[in-house]
Amino acid sequence: MVREIVIYPDKRLKLISKKVEVFDEKIHALLDDMYDTMIAKNGVGLAAIQIGVDLRALIINIPLEEADAEHSQPKENTLEMINPAIIEMDGSTHFQEGCLSVPGVYEDVNRAKHVKVEYQDRFGNTHIIEDDDFLAIAMQHEIDHLEGRVFVEKLSYTKRKKFEKEWKRRSKPA
Numbered sequence: 138m139v140r141e142i143v144i145y146p147d148k149r150l151k152l153i154s155k156k157v158e159v160f161d162e163k164i165h166a167l168l169d170d171m172y173d174t175m176i177a178k179n180g181v182g183l184a185a186i187q188i189g190v191d192l193r194a195l196i197i198n199i200p201l202e203e204a205d206a207e208h209s210q211p212k213e214n215t216l217e218m219i220n221p222a223i224i225e226m227d228g229s230t231h232f233q234e235g236c237l238s239v240p241g242v243y244e245d246v247n248r249a250k251h252v253k254v255e256y257q258d259r260f261g262n263t264h265i266i267e268d269d270d271f272l273a274i275a276m277q278h279e280i281d282h283l284e285g286r287v288f289v290e291k292l293s294y295t296k297r298k299k300f301e302k303e304w305k306r307r308s309k310p311a
C-alpha cells in the first residue's frame with residue numbers, strides 16, 4: 138500500500154527511531170508499504186520515518202547493471218535493513234543527493250567513501266555489507282533518517298540559508 142510521505146520540515150523527521158525487537162508480519166507489512174511507496178514516488182531509498190513510523194527500518198534500491206536497466210526494478214533488488222549500524226567508515230566523497238521528503242531538491246553532500254554496515258533482515262537474521270560506491274552513500278543517507286537527520290542539514294551555512302529561503306517560498310500556498 139502506498140503511504141503518504143512526511144515532508145520536510147515536519148517534526149517527525151527529527152525523531153530518533155526505535156529499535157525493532159519483533160520480526161513479525163507487522164514489520165513485513167511496513168517494509169512492503171515502504172517498497173510500494175518508494176516505487177510509486179520513483180525514489181531510490183526510504184526510511185520508515187518518512188512514512189511516519191519511528192522504527193529503525195530502511196530500504197534501498199540497489200542499482201541494476203546496465204544490461205538490466207531497461208527492465209523495471211525487481212523487488213529482489215531492494216535491500217531491506219533493520220537496526221542498521223555503521224561499524225566501519227573511512228575516506229570521503231561527495232555526491233548529489235535527493236530525498237523524497239524534500240522533493241525537487243538536489244544538493245552535493247559530503248559523506249564517507251566506504252562504509253561497513255551490520256543490519257538485520259525482515260526475519261531478524263544478521264548480515265554485514267560493505268560498499269564504496271552508490272550504496273555506501275545511500276546507506277549513510279538513510280541511516281541519518283533513523284537519527285532524525287535530513288540531508289539538507291549537512292549543507293554549508295550559506296547553501297542551507299539559500300535552501301531554507303527557497304523552500305519557504307515554494308511551500309507557501311499559491
Ligand code: CO
Pocket residue numbers: 235236237238278279282288
Ligand atoms: Co531521504
